[in-house]
Amino acid sequence: MKSRRLRPAPVPALTALAALLAVAGCAPGDADVRVEPPPAPPAEVAKLCAALHGELPDRVAGLARSGTEPRSELTAAWGGPAIVLRCGIPKPAAMADPKQEGVHVNGVAWLLEELPDSAGGGFRFTTGMRLAYIQVYVDEAHAKDAGMLVGLSDAVARTVPEGVAAY
Numbered sequence: 001m002k003s004r005r006l007r008p009a010p011v012p013a014l015t016a017l018a019a020l021l022a023v024a025g026c027a028p029g030d031a032d033v034r035v036e037p038p039p040a041p042p043a044e045v046a047k048l049c050a051a052l053h054g055e056l057p058d059r060v061a062g063l064a065r066s067g068t069e070p071r072s073e074l075t076a077a078w079g080g081p082a083i084v085l086r087c088g089i090p091k092p093a094a095m096a097d098p099k100q101e102g103v104h105v106n107g108v109a110w111l112l113e114e115l116p117d118s119a120g121g122g123f124r125f126t127t128g129m130r131l132a133y134i135q136v137y138v139d140e141a142h143a144k145d146a147g148m149l150v151g152l153s154d155a156v157a158r159t160v161p162e163g164v165a166a167y
Helices: 045-053 148-159
Strands: 063-066 077-078 083-090 101-105 107-112 123-128 135-140
Touching: 045 083, 045 148, 101 148, 107 148, 135 148
Parallel strands: none
Antiparallel strands: 063 077, 077 083, 083 135, 101 107, 107 123, 123 135
């Protein structure tokens, strides 16, 4: 995986939100966001995700945290569907591709994937070298804010130890 440091400066424009999400409301605060939790991870991963859930910031990229439906310590959202997190996902196949782009933010490595329009567009960031895989989907408008991953990276660094996830 190619790697680069992400600094608080604009990143390339991102398109829309990932197709995995079924949205119950479009505006922040209107309704909970439908976010399908990943399949039940092993107990040790679920424990790390619960710790992360409790440390996630109230605001990301200036957006307030939204509720998710179903309620789960494996999911979180900000600004309605603008930014969505899923913790405890299985290892993504893209992790094996050495040509994939990556960024480092506050000590946390993130795989960076631009999703095709046919898959709903947007960008997906996935942690690497942590004992749990965490994915963050970001819509076009908010991915331009390079600071978007700062608060999330801080929470990940505090709660999910470095290592290679077995799941």
